[in-house]
Amino acid sequence: MVIGDSAYIKKINRSLILQKIIEHEYISRADLSKITGLNKATISVQVADLLDEGLIVETQQEHNNVGRRPIMLSINEQAGFVLGVDFNYQQLMYTVSNLKGISVQQQTVVLESEAYETVIEQLIEDIHRYQANYADSRYGLVSVTIGVHGTVNKETESIRFFPAYNWHQKNIKTDLEKALDIPIAIENNANLSAYAEKVYHYHESTNLLSVILTSGIGSGIIIDGNVHKGYHGYAGEMGHMIISPDGELCRCGNHGCWELYASEPKFLEKLAIALNLPSITIAEVETLRDENNPVVCEHFERLLHYLSIGLNNVINLYNPETIVLNSRLLHVFPNSIDRITEHLPSSVSQYREITLSQLGNNACGMGACALGIQHFLDVSEMRVKAAG
Ligand SMILES: [Zn+2]
Incomplete structure:
Protein backbone atom coordinates (compact mmCIF):
# COMPACT_ATOMS: atom_id res chain seq x y z
CA MET A 1 0.00 0.00 0.00
CA VAL A 2 1.34 3.39 -0.95
CA ILE A 3 0.80 6.05 1.68
CA GLY A 4 0.46 9.53 0.19
CA ASP A 5 2.58 12.33 1.53
CA SER A 6 0.27 14.32 3.83
CA ALA A 7 1.56 17.72 2.70
CA TYR A 8 0.87 16.71 -0.90
CA ILE A 9 -2.66 15.57 -0.10
CA LYS A 10 -3.25 18.82 1.78
CA LYS A 11 -2.12 20.77 -1.29
CA ILE A 12 -4.45 18.78 -3.58
CA ASN A 13 -7.39 19.34 -1.22
CA ARG A 14 -6.66 23.05 -0.96
CA SER A 15 -6.54 23.34 -4.73
CA LEU A 16 -9.86 21.53 -5.10
CA ILE A 17 -11.54 23.70 -2.44
CA LEU A 18 -10.33 26.95 -4.03
CA GLN A 19 -11.41 25.73 -7.46
CA LYS A 20 -14.94 25.07 -6.23
CA ILE A 21 -15.16 28.41 -4.41
CA ILE A 22 -14.23 30.22 -7.65
CA GLU A 23 -16.70 28.15 -9.66
CA HIS A 24 -19.66 28.67 -7.32
CA GLU A 25 -18.84 32.27 -6.41
CA TYR A 26 -20.55 31.84 -3.01
CA ILE A 27 -20.64 28.48 -1.26
CA SER A 28 -21.16 27.19 2.28
CA ARG A 29 -18.78 24.82 4.08
CA ALA A 30 -21.47 22.12 4.02
CA ASP A 31 -21.91 22.38 0.25
CA LEU A 32 -18.14 22.40 -0.27
CA SER A 33 -17.99 19.14 1.63
CA LYS A 34 -20.78 17.65 -0.50
CA ILE A 35 -19.28 18.77 -3.81
CA THR A 36 -15.67 17.84 -3.10
CA GLY A 37 -16.36 14.66 -1.16
CA LEU A 38 -13.99 15.90 1.56
CA ASN A 39 -15.15 15.50 5.15
CA LYS A 40 -16.30 18.48 7.19
CA ALA A 41 -13.22 18.48 9.45
CA THR A 42 -10.87 18.73 6.42
CA ILE A 43 -12.97 21.54 4.93
CA SER A 44 -12.99 23.37 8.24
CA VAL A 45 -9.17 23.24 8.66
CA GLN A 46 -8.49 24.25 5.04
CA VAL A 47 -11.03 27.08 5.12
CA ALA A 48 -9.46 28.42 8.33
CA ASP A 49 -6.05 28.48 6.60
CA LEU A 50 -7.44 30.26 3.52
CA LEU A 51 -9.20 32.83 5.72
CA ASP A 52 -5.91 33.42 7.56
CA GLU A 53 -4.14 33.95 4.26
CA GLY A 54 -6.80 36.44 3.26
CA LEU A 55 -7.57 34.54 0.04
CA ILE A 56 -11.22 33.97 0.92
CA VAL A 57 -13.84 35.86 2.92
CA GLU A 58 -17.00 34.92 4.77
CA THR A 59 -20.34 36.59 4.11
CA GLN A 60 -23.76 35.95 5.50
CA GLN A 61 -26.26 35.97 2.69
CA GLU A 62 -29.62 37.59 3.10
CA HIS A 63 -32.65 35.46 2.35
CA ASN A 64 -36.31 35.59 3.17
CA ASN A 65 -36.69 32.04 4.41
CA VAL A 66 -37.14 31.45 8.07
CA GLY A 67 -34.15 29.83 9.70
CA ARG A 68 -30.44 30.26 9.91
CA ARG A 69 -28.68 32.14 7.15
CA PRO A 70 -25.72 30.07 6.04
CA ILE A 71 -22.25 31.59 6.10
CA MET A 72 -20.98 31.68 2.55
CA LEU A 73 -17.38 31.59 1.41
CA SER A 74 -16.07 33.48 -1.59
CA ILE A 75 -12.74 34.54 -3.06
CA ASN A 76 -11.42 37.74 -1.48
CA GLU A 77 -11.46 39.82 -4.63
CA GLN A 78 -9.35 42.55 -3.03
CA ALA A 79 -6.54 40.22 -1.91
CA GLY A 80 -4.54 40.60 -5.11
CA TYR A 195 -8.77 29.29 -22.86
CA ALA A 196 -10.88 32.38 -21.98
CA GLU A 197 -13.89 31.01 -23.89
CA LYS A 198 -13.71 27.86 -21.79
CA VAL A 199 -13.08 29.66 -18.47
CA TYR A 200 -15.85 32.25 -18.88
CA HIS A 201 -18.50 30.65 -21.08
CA TYR A 202 -18.08 27.04 -22.17
CA HIS A 203 -17.17 25.27 -18.92
CA GLU A 204 -18.33 21.89 -20.13
CA SER A 205 -16.71 21.99 -23.58
CA THR A 206 -13.64 19.80 -23.47
CA ASN A 207 -13.06 20.06 -27.23
CA LEU A 208 -13.30 23.66 -28.28
CA LEU A 209 -11.96 25.62 -31.23
CA SER A 210 -11.69 29.38 -31.06
CA VAL A 211 -11.23 30.93 -34.49
CA ILE A 212 -10.26 34.60 -34.45
CA LEU A 213 -10.98 36.49 -37.65
CA THR A 214 -10.12 40.00 -36.51
CA SER A 215 -6.42 40.14 -37.45
CA GLY A 216 -5.56 37.48 -40.01
CA ILE A 217 -6.99 34.15 -38.87
CA GLY A 218 -5.69 32.66 -35.65
CA SER A 219 -7.03 29.76 -33.72
CA GLY A 220 -6.75 28.26 -30.29
CA ILE A 221 -7.46 24.59 -29.81
CA ILE A 222 -8.66 22.88 -26.66
CA ILE A 223 -8.44 19.11 -26.75
CA ASP A 224 -9.68 17.01 -23.84
CA GLY A 225 -9.86 20.14 -21.69
CA ASN A 226 -6.31 21.38 -22.33
CA VAL A 227 -4.92 23.99 -24.71
CA HIS A 228 -3.18 22.10 -27.51
CA LYS A 229 0.09 23.83 -28.35
CA GLY A 230 1.82 21.27 -30.54
CA TYR A 231 5.42 20.04 -30.33
CA HIS A 232 7.11 23.46 -30.39
CA GLY A 233 4.05 25.47 -29.36
CA TYR A 234 2.96 26.63 -32.80
CA ALA A 235 -0.22 24.62 -33.36
CA GLY A 236 -3.30 26.42 -34.66
CA GLU A 237 -1.85 28.55 -37.47
CA MET A 238 -4.95 27.80 -39.51
CA GLY A 239 -4.89 31.10 -41.35
CA HIS A 240 -2.16 29.66 -43.55
CA MET A 241 -4.09 26.56 -44.51
CA ILE A 242 -4.26 26.58 -48.33
CA ILE A 243 -7.85 26.72 -49.53
CA SER A 244 -7.28 28.03 -53.06
CA PRO A 245 -4.44 26.35 -54.98
CA ASP A 246 -2.62 28.90 -57.18
CA GLY A 247 -4.56 31.62 -55.36
CA GLU A 248 -3.32 34.97 -54.09
CA LEU A 249 0.25 35.28 -52.80
CA CYS A 250 0.51 35.32 -49.00
CA ARG A 251 3.20 36.99 -46.87
CA CYS A 252 4.13 33.48 -45.65
CA GLY A 253 5.38 32.56 -49.14
CA ASN A 254 2.52 30.26 -50.13
CA HIS A 255 -0.44 30.95 -52.40
CA GLY A 256 -4.12 30.76 -51.48
CA CYS A 257 -3.97 30.90 -47.66
CA TRP A 258 -7.32 30.93 -45.81
CA GLU A 259 -6.78 34.33 -44.13
CA LEU A 260 -6.47 36.06 -47.53
CA TYR A 261 -10.09 35.09 -48.23
CA ALA A 262 -11.85 34.94 -44.88
CA SER A 263 -10.19 37.33 -42.41
CA GLU A 264 -11.74 40.69 -41.54
CA PRO A 265 -8.74 42.88 -42.50
CA LYS A 266 -8.69 41.31 -45.97
CA PHE A 267 -12.46 41.64 -46.29
CA LEU A 268 -12.26 45.36 -45.47
CA GLU A 269 -9.27 45.87 -47.76
CA LYS A 270 -10.95 44.22 -50.76
CA LEU A 271 -14.29 45.90 -50.10
CA ALA A 272 -12.64 49.34 -49.93
CA ILE A 273 -10.99 48.73 -53.31
CA ALA A 274 -14.29 47.57 -54.84
CA LEU A 275 -16.06 50.68 -53.50
CA ASN A 276 -13.24 52.99 -54.61
CA LEU A 277 -12.53 54.10 -51.05
CA PRO A 278 -9.13 54.53 -49.36
CA SER A 279 -10.35 52.38 -46.42
CA ILE A 280 -13.56 51.27 -44.72
CA THR A 281 -14.51 50.54 -41.10
CA ILE A 282 -16.86 47.91 -39.68
CA ALA A 283 -19.28 50.70 -38.67
CA GLU A 284 -19.37 51.93 -42.28
CA VAL A 285 -19.98 48.37 -43.48
CA GLU A 286 -22.93 48.23 -41.10
CA THR A 287 -24.42 51.40 -42.60
CA LEU A 288 -24.00 50.09 -46.16
CA ARG A 289 -25.54 46.76 -45.13
CA ASP A 290 -28.59 48.67 -43.82
CA GLU A 291 -28.87 50.22 -47.28
CA ASN A 292 -28.58 46.75 -48.88
CA ASN A 293 -25.53 47.85 -50.81
CA PRO A 294 -25.03 45.13 -53.49
CA VAL A 295 -21.20 45.29 -53.40
CA VAL A 296 -21.18 44.77 -49.62
CA CYS A 297 -23.67 41.89 -49.89
CA GLU A 298 -21.66 40.24 -52.65
CA HIS A 299 -18.40 40.51 -50.65
CA PHE A 300 -20.06 39.13 -47.56
CA GLU A 301 -21.43 36.14 -49.53
CA ARG A 302 -17.91 35.45 -50.77
CA LEU A 303 -16.53 35.68 -47.23
CA LEU A 304 -19.13 33.16 -46.01
CA HIS A 305 -18.19 30.81 -48.85
CA TYR A 306 -14.46 30.85 -48.03
CA LEU A 307 -14.96 30.91 -44.27
CA SER A 308 -17.05 27.76 -44.56
CA ILE A 309 -14.45 25.97 -46.72
CA GLY A 310 -11.82 26.48 -44.01
CA LEU A 311 -14.22 25.60 -41.21
CA ASN A 312 -15.19 22.42 -43.00
CA ASN A 313 -11.51 21.42 -43.06
CA VAL A 314 -10.83 22.15 -39.40
CA ILE A 315 -14.07 20.46 -38.29
CA ASN A 316 -12.99 17.30 -40.07
CA LEU A 317 -9.57 17.53 -38.47
CA TYR A 318 -10.70 18.08 -34.87
CA ASN A 319 -14.34 16.99 -34.50
CA PRO A 320 -14.88 19.88 -32.07
CA GLU A 321 -17.74 20.14 -29.61
CA THR A 322 -17.84 23.95 -29.73
CA ILE A 323 -16.51 26.33 -32.38
CA VAL A 324 -16.38 29.93 -31.20
CA LEU A 325 -15.93 32.50 -33.95
CA ASN A 326 -14.37 35.71 -32.69
CA SER A 327 -15.43 38.34 -35.19
CA ARG A 328 -16.85 41.86 -35.29
CA LEU A 329 -18.07 41.51 -38.86
CA LEU A 330 -20.26 38.44 -38.28
CA HIS A 331 -22.10 40.39 -35.55
CA VAL A 332 -22.99 43.03 -38.14
CA PHE A 333 -24.79 40.67 -40.53
CA PRO A 334 -27.99 39.01 -39.32
CA ASN A 335 -28.13 35.22 -39.01
CA SER A 336 -24.41 34.87 -39.75
CA ILE A 337 -24.11 31.60 -37.86
CA ASP A 338 -27.16 30.07 -39.59
CA ARG A 339 -25.72 31.14 -42.94
CA ILE A 340 -22.38 29.49 -42.12
CA THR A 341 -24.02 26.24 -41.05
CA GLU A 342 -25.99 26.24 -44.33
CA HIS A 343 -22.62 26.28 -46.07
CA LEU A 344 -21.54 23.17 -44.16
CA PRO A 345 -23.77 20.48 -45.63
CA SER A 346 -21.30 17.57 -45.36
CA SER A 347 -22.65 14.58 -43.51
CA VAL A 348 -19.09 13.71 -42.52
CA SER A 349 -18.22 17.01 -40.79
CA GLN A 350 -19.35 16.71 -37.20
CA TYR A 351 -19.51 19.35 -34.47
CA ARG A 352 -22.01 20.24 -31.74
CA GLU A 353 -22.34 24.01 -32.06
CA ILE A 354 -20.93 27.06 -33.82
CA THR A 355 -21.30 30.30 -31.88
CA LEU A 356 -20.11 33.90 -31.91
CA SER A 357 -17.71 34.96 -29.17
CA GLN A 358 -19.23 37.19 -26.50
CA LEU A 359 -15.78 38.11 -25.20
CA GLY A 360 -14.74 39.59 -28.54
CA ASN A 361 -11.76 41.90 -28.26
CA ASN A 362 -11.39 41.16 -24.54
ZN1 LIG B 1 0.05 32.20 -45.74
Whole structure:
Protein backbone atom coordinates (compact mmCIF):
# COMPACT_ATOMS: atom_id res chain seq x y z
CA MET A 1 0.00 0.00 0.00
CA VAL A 2 1.34 3.39 -0.95
CA ILE A 3 0.80 6.05 1.68
CA GLY A 4 0.46 9.53 0.19
CA ASP A 5 2.58 12.33 1.53
CA SER A 6 0.27 14.32 3.83
CA ALA A 7 1.56 17.72 2.70
CA TYR A 8 0.87 16.71 -0.90
CA ILE A 9 -2.66 15.57 -0.10
CA LYS A 10 -3.25 18.82 1.78
CA LYS A 11 -2.12 20.77 -1.29
CA ILE A 12 -4.45 18.78 -3.58
CA ASN A 13 -7.39 19.34 -1.22
CA ARG A 14 -6.66 23.05 -0.96
CA SER A 15 -6.54 23.34 -4.73
CA LEU A 16 -9.86 21.53 -5.10
CA ILE A 17 -11.54 23.70 -2.44
CA LEU A 18 -10.33 26.95 -4.03
CA GLN A 19 -11.41 25.73 -7.46
CA LYS A 20 -14.94 25.07 -6.23
CA ILE A 21 -15.16 28.41 -4.41
CA ILE A 22 -14.23 30.22 -7.65
CA GLU A 23 -16.70 28.15 -9.66
CA HIS A 24 -19.66 28.67 -7.32
CA GLU A 25 -18.84 32.27 -6.41
CA TYR A 26 -20.55 31.84 -3.01
CA ILE A 27 -20.64 28.48 -1.26
CA SER A 28 -21.16 27.19 2.28
CA ARG A 29 -18.78 24.82 4.08
CA ALA A 30 -21.47 22.12 4.02
CA ASP A 31 -21.91 22.38 0.25
CA LEU A 32 -18.14 22.40 -0.27
CA SER A 33 -17.99 19.14 1.63
CA LYS A 34 -20.78 17.65 -0.50
CA ILE A 35 -19.28 18.77 -3.81
CA THR A 36 -15.67 17.84 -3.10
CA GLY A 37 -16.36 14.66 -1.16
CA LEU A 38 -13.99 15.90 1.56
CA ASN A 39 -15.15 15.50 5.15
CA LYS A 40 -16.30 18.48 7.19
CA ALA A 41 -13.22 18.48 9.45
CA THR A 42 -10.87 18.73 6.42
CA ILE A 43 -12.97 21.54 4.93
CA SER A 44 -12.99 23.37 8.24
CA VAL A 45 -9.17 23.24 8.66
CA GLN A 46 -8.49 24.25 5.04
CA VAL A 47 -11.03 27.08 5.12
CA ALA A 48 -9.46 28.42 8.33
CA ASP A 49 -6.05 28.48 6.60
CA LEU A 50 -7.44 30.26 3.52
CA LEU A 51 -9.20 32.83 5.72
CA ASP A 52 -5.91 33.42 7.56
CA GLU A 53 -4.14 33.95 4.26
CA GLY A 54 -6.80 36.44 3.26
CA LEU A 55 -7.57 34.54 0.04
CA ILE A 56 -11.22 33.97 0.92
CA VAL A 57 -13.84 35.86 2.92
CA GLU A 58 -17.00 34.92 4.77
CA THR A 59 -20.34 36.59 4.11
CA GLN A 60 -23.76 35.95 5.50
CA GLN A 61 -26.26 35.97 2.69
CA GLU A 62 -29.62 37.59 3.10
CA HIS A 63 -32.65 35.46 2.35
CA ASN A 64 -36.31 35.59 3.17
CA ASN A 65 -36.69 32.04 4.41
CA VAL A 66 -37.14 31.45 8.07
CA GLY A 67 -34.15 29.83 9.70
CA ARG A 68 -30.44 30.26 9.91
CA ARG A 69 -28.68 32.14 7.15
CA PRO A 70 -25.72 30.07 6.04
CA ILE A 71 -22.25 31.59 6.10
CA MET A 72 -20.98 31.68 2.55
CA LEU A 73 -17.38 31.59 1.41
CA SER A 74 -16.07 33.48 -1.59
CA ILE A 75 -12.74 34.54 -3.06
CA ASN A 76 -11.42 37.74 -1.48
CA GLU A 77 -11.46 39.82 -4.63
CA GLN A 78 -9.35 42.55 -3.03
CA ALA A 79 -6.54 40.22 -1.91
CA GLY A 80 -4.54 40.60 -5.11
CA PHE A 81 -4.69 41.43 -8.78
CA VAL A 82 -3.36 40.05 -12.05
CA LEU A 83 -2.39 41.89 -15.21
CA GLY A 84 -3.17 40.55 -18.68
CA VAL A 85 -1.68 42.12 -21.81
CA ASP A 86 -2.97 41.69 -25.35
CA PHE A 87 0.14 42.56 -27.38
CA ASN A 88 -1.03 43.28 -30.91
CA TYR A 89 0.70 45.24 -33.65
CA GLN A 90 1.31 48.80 -32.43
CA GLN A 91 -0.84 48.41 -29.35
CA LEU A 92 -0.75 47.03 -25.83
CA MET A 93 -4.19 46.35 -24.38
CA TYR A 94 -3.97 46.02 -20.60
CA THR A 95 -6.59 44.28 -18.46
CA VAL A 96 -6.38 44.14 -14.66
CA SER A 97 -8.55 41.54 -12.98
CA ASN A 98 -9.25 40.80 -9.33
CA LEU A 99 -8.79 37.25 -8.03
CA LYS A 100 -12.41 36.40 -8.89
CA GLY A 101 -11.56 36.85 -12.58
CA ILE A 102 -13.52 40.07 -12.89
CA SER A 103 -11.95 42.85 -14.93
CA VAL A 104 -11.44 46.02 -12.87
CA GLN A 105 -9.41 48.19 -15.24
CA GLN A 106 -8.64 48.34 -18.96
CA GLN A 107 -6.30 50.58 -20.86
CA THR A 108 -4.87 50.62 -24.37
CA VAL A 109 -1.44 52.05 -25.08
CA VAL A 110 -0.61 52.86 -28.70
CA LEU A 111 2.96 52.05 -29.67
CA GLU A 112 4.65 54.64 -31.85
CA SER A 113 7.90 52.78 -32.45
CA GLU A 114 8.43 49.40 -34.13
CA ALA A 115 11.76 48.84 -32.33
CA TYR A 116 11.71 45.84 -30.00
CA GLU A 117 13.79 47.64 -27.33
CA THR A 118 11.36 50.58 -27.23
CA VAL A 119 8.36 48.27 -26.83
CA ILE A 120 10.12 46.47 -23.96
CA GLU A 121 10.83 49.81 -22.27
CA GLN A 122 7.16 50.75 -22.60
CA LEU A 123 6.06 47.41 -21.10
CA ILE A 124 8.46 47.80 -18.16
CA GLU A 125 7.26 51.34 -17.45
CA ASP A 126 3.59 50.34 -17.61
CA ILE A 127 4.02 47.20 -15.49
CA HIS A 128 5.89 49.22 -12.83
CA ARG A 129 2.97 51.64 -12.76
CA TYR A 130 0.39 48.86 -12.34
CA GLN A 131 2.49 47.30 -9.55
CA ALA A 132 2.51 50.64 -7.72
CA ASN A 133 -1.25 51.16 -8.26
CA TYR A 134 -2.14 47.80 -6.68
CA ALA A 135 0.59 47.68 -4.02
CA ASP A 136 -1.86 48.40 -1.19
CA SER A 137 -3.70 45.10 -1.55
CA ARG A 138 -2.43 42.16 0.51
CA TYR A 139 -0.67 40.37 -2.35
CA GLY A 140 -0.42 43.34 -4.72
CA LEU A 141 -0.10 42.66 -8.44
CA VAL A 142 0.80 38.97 -8.46
CA SER A 143 1.68 38.26 -12.09
CA VAL A 144 1.72 39.47 -15.67
CA THR A 145 0.61 37.29 -18.60
CA ILE A 146 1.23 38.60 -22.10
CA GLY A 147 -0.65 37.30 -25.13
CA VAL A 148 1.48 37.84 -28.24
CA HIS A 149 0.01 37.93 -31.75
CA GLY A 150 2.70 35.60 -33.00
CA THR A 151 4.23 32.20 -32.36
CA VAL A 152 5.70 31.55 -28.90
CA ASN A 153 8.27 28.88 -28.03
CA LYS A 154 6.68 26.53 -25.55
CA GLU A 155 9.81 25.93 -23.46
CA THR A 156 11.50 29.34 -23.30
CA GLU A 157 8.38 31.53 -23.70
CA SER A 158 10.31 33.57 -26.25
CA ILE A 159 8.69 35.00 -29.36
CA ARG A 160 9.59 32.83 -32.33
CA PHE A 161 7.96 35.05 -34.93
CA PHE A 162 5.77 38.16 -34.68
CA PRO A 163 4.57 38.54 -38.30
CA ALA A 164 3.23 42.12 -38.13
CA TYR A 165 6.59 43.39 -36.80
CA ASN A 166 8.65 40.80 -38.67
CA TRP A 167 10.43 40.04 -35.39
CA HIS A 168 12.25 36.73 -35.08
CA GLN A 169 13.44 35.07 -31.88
CA LYS A 170 12.93 37.70 -29.18
CA ASN A 171 13.56 36.67 -25.56
CA ILE A 172 10.75 38.83 -24.20
CA LYS A 173 10.25 36.92 -20.91
CA THR A 174 13.96 37.11 -20.03
CA ASP A 175 14.21 40.77 -21.04
CA LEU A 176 11.23 41.74 -18.89
CA GLU A 177 12.23 39.65 -15.88
CA LYS A 178 15.67 41.31 -15.85
CA ALA A 179 13.98 44.62 -15.10
CA LEU A 180 10.91 43.53 -13.14
CA ASP A 181 10.32 41.74 -9.86
CA ILE A 182 7.13 39.88 -10.80
CA PRO A 183 6.40 36.54 -12.53
CA ILE A 184 5.97 37.02 -16.30
CA ALA A 185 4.31 34.50 -18.62
CA ILE A 186 4.23 34.69 -22.42
CA GLU A 187 1.53 32.94 -24.44
CA ASN A 188 0.08 33.06 -27.91
CA ASN A 189 -2.99 35.35 -28.10
CA ALA A 190 -5.21 32.76 -29.80
CA ASN A 191 -4.39 30.13 -27.17
CA LEU A 192 -5.37 32.58 -24.43
CA SER A 193 -8.58 33.44 -26.27
CA ALA A 194 -9.60 29.77 -26.54
CA TYR A 195 -8.77 29.29 -22.86
CA ALA A 196 -10.88 32.38 -21.98
CA GLU A 197 -13.89 31.01 -23.89
CA LYS A 198 -13.71 27.86 -21.79
CA VAL A 199 -13.08 29.66 -18.47
CA TYR A 200 -15.85 32.25 -18.88
CA HIS A 201 -18.50 30.65 -21.08
CA TYR A 202 -18.08 27.04 -22.17
CA HIS A 203 -17.17 25.27 -18.92
CA GLU A 204 -18.33 21.89 -20.13
CA SER A 205 -16.71 21.99 -23.58
CA THR A 206 -13.64 19.80 -23.47
CA ASN A 207 -13.06 20.06 -27.23
CA LEU A 208 -13.30 23.66 -28.28
CA LEU A 209 -11.96 25.62 -31.23
CA SER A 210 -11.69 29.38 -31.06
CA VAL A 211 -11.23 30.93 -34.49
CA ILE A 212 -10.26 34.60 -34.45
CA LEU A 213 -10.98 36.49 -37.65
CA THR A 214 -10.12 40.00 -36.51
CA SER A 215 -6.42 40.14 -37.45
CA GLY A 216 -5.56 37.48 -40.01
CA ILE A 217 -6.99 34.15 -38.87
CA GLY A 218 -5.69 32.66 -35.65
CA SER A 219 -7.03 29.76 -33.72
CA GLY A 220 -6.75 28.26 -30.29
CA ILE A 221 -7.46 24.59 -29.81
CA ILE A 222 -8.66 22.88 -26.66
CA ILE A 223 -8.44 19.11 -26.75
CA ASP A 224 -9.68 17.01 -23.84
CA GLY A 225 -9.86 20.14 -21.69
CA ASN A 226 -6.31 21.38 -22.33
CA VAL A 227 -4.92 23.99 -24.71
CA HIS A 228 -3.18 22.10 -27.51
CA LYS A 229 0.09 23.83 -28.35
CA GLY A 230 1.82 21.27 -30.54
CA TYR A 231 5.42 20.04 -30.33
CA HIS A 232 7.11 23.46 -30.39
CA GLY A 233 4.05 25.47 -29.36
CA TYR A 234 2.96 26.63 -32.80
CA ALA A 235 -0.22 24.62 -33.36
CA GLY A 236 -3.30 26.42 -34.66
CA GLU A 237 -1.85 28.55 -37.47
CA MET A 238 -4.95 27.80 -39.51
CA GLY A 239 -4.89 31.10 -41.35
CA HIS A 240 -2.16 29.66 -43.55
CA MET A 241 -4.09 26.56 -44.51
CA ILE A 242 -4.26 26.58 -48.33
CA ILE A 243 -7.85 26.72 -49.53
CA SER A 244 -7.28 28.03 -53.06
CA PRO A 245 -4.44 26.35 -54.98
CA ASP A 246 -2.62 28.90 -57.18
CA GLY A 247 -4.56 31.62 -55.36
CA GLU A 248 -3.32 34.97 -54.09
CA LEU A 249 0.25 35.28 -52.80
CA CYS A 250 0.51 35.32 -49.00
CA ARG A 251 3.20 36.99 -46.87
CA CYS A 252 4.13 33.48 -45.65
CA GLY A 253 5.38 32.56 -49.14
CA ASN A 254 2.52 30.26 -50.13
CA HIS A 255 -0.44 30.95 -52.40
CA GLY A 256 -4.12 30.76 -51.48
CA CYS A 257 -3.97 30.90 -47.66
CA TRP A 258 -7.32 30.93 -45.81
CA GLU A 259 -6.78 34.33 -44.13
CA LEU A 260 -6.47 36.06 -47.53
CA TYR A 261 -10.09 35.09 -48.23
CA ALA A 262 -11.85 34.94 -44.88
CA SER A 263 -10.19 37.33 -42.41
CA GLU A 264 -11.74 40.69 -41.54
CA PRO A 265 -8.74 42.88 -42.50
CA LYS A 266 -8.69 41.31 -45.97
CA PHE A 267 -12.46 41.64 -46.29
CA LEU A 268 -12.26 45.36 -45.47
CA GLU A 269 -9.27 45.87 -47.76
CA LYS A 270 -10.95 44.22 -50.76
CA LEU A 271 -14.29 45.90 -50.10
CA ALA A 272 -12.64 49.34 -49.93
CA ILE A 273 -10.99 48.73 -53.31
CA ALA A 274 -14.29 47.57 -54.84
CA LEU A 275 -16.06 50.68 -53.50
CA ASN A 276 -13.24 52.99 -54.61
CA LEU A 277 -12.53 54.10 -51.05
CA PRO A 278 -9.13 54.53 -49.36
CA SER A 279 -10.35 52.38 -46.42
CA ILE A 280 -13.56 51.27 -44.72
CA THR A 281 -14.51 50.54 -41.10
CA ILE A 282 -16.86 47.91 -39.68
CA ALA A 283 -19.28 50.70 -38.67
CA GLU A 284 -19.37 51.93 -42.28
CA VAL A 285 -19.98 48.37 -43.48
CA GLU A 286 -22.93 48.23 -41.10
CA THR A 287 -24.42 51.40 -42.60
CA LEU A 288 -24.00 50.09 -46.16
CA ARG A 289 -25.54 46.76 -45.13
CA ASP A 290 -28.59 48.67 -43.82
CA GLU A 291 -28.87 50.22 -47.28
CA ASN A 292 -28.58 46.75 -48.88
CA ASN A 293 -25.53 47.85 -50.81
CA PRO A 294 -25.03 45.13 -53.49
CA VAL A 295 -21.20 45.29 -53.40
CA VAL A 296 -21.18 44.77 -49.62
CA CYS A 297 -23.67 41.89 -49.89
CA GLU A 298 -21.66 40.24 -52.65
CA HIS A 299 -18.40 40.51 -50.65
CA PHE A 300 -20.06 39.13 -47.56
CA GLU A 301 -21.43 36.14 -49.53
CA ARG A 302 -17.91 35.45 -50.77
CA LEU A 303 -16.53 35.68 -47.23
CA LEU A 304 -19.13 33.16 -46.01
CA HIS A 305 -18.19 30.81 -48.85
CA TYR A 306 -14.46 30.85 -48.03
CA LEU A 307 -14.96 30.91 -44.27
CA SER A 308 -17.05 27.76 -44.56
CA ILE A 309 -14.45 25.97 -46.72
CA GLY A 310 -11.82 26.48 -44.01
CA LEU A 311 -14.22 25.60 -41.21
CA ASN A 312 -15.19 22.42 -43.00
CA ASN A 313 -11.51 21.42 -43.06
CA VAL A 314 -10.83 22.15 -39.40
CA ILE A 315 -14.07 20.46 -38.29
CA ASN A 316 -12.99 17.30 -40.07
CA LEU A 317 -9.57 17.53 -38.47
CA TYR A 318 -10.70 18.08 -34.87
CA ASN A 319 -14.34 16.99 -34.50
CA PRO A 320 -14.88 19.88 -32.07
CA GLU A 321 -17.74 20.14 -29.61
CA THR A 322 -17.84 23.95 -29.73
CA ILE A 323 -16.51 26.33 -32.38
CA VAL A 324 -16.38 29.93 -31.20
CA LEU A 325 -15.93 32.50 -33.95
CA ASN A 326 -14.37 35.71 -32.69
CA SER A 327 -15.43 38.34 -35.19
CA ARG A 328 -16.85 41.86 -35.29
CA LEU A 329 -18.07 41.51 -38.86
CA LEU A 330 -20.26 38.44 -38.28
CA HIS A 331 -22.10 40.39 -35.55
CA VAL A 332 -22.99 43.03 -38.14
CA PHE A 333 -24.79 40.67 -40.53
CA PRO A 334 -27.99 39.01 -39.32
CA ASN A 335 -28.13 35.22 -39.01
CA SER A 336 -24.41 34.87 -39.75
CA ILE A 337 -24.11 31.60 -37.86
CA ASP A 338 -27.16 30.07 -39.59
CA ARG A 339 -25.72 31.14 -42.94
CA ILE A 340 -22.38 29.49 -42.12
CA THR A 341 -24.02 26.24 -41.05
CA GLU A 342 -25.99 26.24 -44.33
CA HIS A 343 -22.62 26.28 -46.07
CA LEU A 344 -21.54 23.17 -44.16
CA PRO A 345 -23.77 20.48 -45.63
CA SER A 346 -21.30 17.57 -45.36
CA SER A 347 -22.65 14.58 -43.51
CA VAL A 348 -19.09 13.71 -42.52
CA SER A 349 -18.22 17.01 -40.79
CA GLN A 350 -19.35 16.71 -37.20
CA TYR A 351 -19.51 19.35 -34.47
CA ARG A 352 -22.01 20.24 -31.74
CA GLU A 353 -22.34 24.01 -32.06
CA ILE A 354 -20.93 27.06 -33.82
CA THR A 355 -21.30 30.30 -31.88
CA LEU A 356 -20.11 33.90 -31.91
CA SER A 357 -17.71 34.96 -29.17
CA GLN A 358 -19.23 37.19 -26.50
CA LEU A 359 -15.78 38.11 -25.20
CA GLY A 360 -14.74 39.59 -28.54
CA ASN A 361 -11.76 41.90 -28.26
CA ASN A 362 -11.39 41.16 -24.54
CA ALA A 363 -10.86 37.41 -24.99
CA CYS A 364 -7.05 37.47 -24.99
CA GLY A 365 -6.73 39.87 -22.03
CA MET A 366 -9.33 38.02 -19.97
CA GLY A 367 -7.67 34.68 -20.77
CA ALA A 368 -4.33 36.14 -19.70
CA CYS A 369 -5.82 37.26 -16.38
CA ALA A 370 -7.55 33.93 -15.75
CA LEU A 371 -4.32 32.05 -16.41
CA GLY A 372 -2.50 34.33 -13.94
CA ILE A 373 -5.13 33.57 -11.28
CA GLN A 374 -4.97 29.84 -12.00
CA HIS A 375 -1.21 29.85 -11.43
CA PHE A 376 -1.35 32.10 -8.35
CA LEU A 377 -4.04 30.06 -6.61
CA ASP A 378 -2.54 26.84 -7.95
CA VAL A 379 -5.84 25.35 -9.10
CA SER A 380 -6.15 22.79 -11.87
CA GLU A 381 -9.13 24.34 -13.62
CA MET A 382 -10.79 27.77 -13.76
CA ARG A 383 -14.54 28.16 -14.19
CA VAL A 384 -15.76 31.72 -13.79
CA LYS A 385 -19.50 32.44 -13.91
CA ALA A 386 -19.72 35.71 -15.73
CA ALA A 387 -17.28 37.60 -17.90
CA GLY A 388 -16.23 40.87 -16.36
ZN1 LIG B 1 0.05 32.20 -45.74
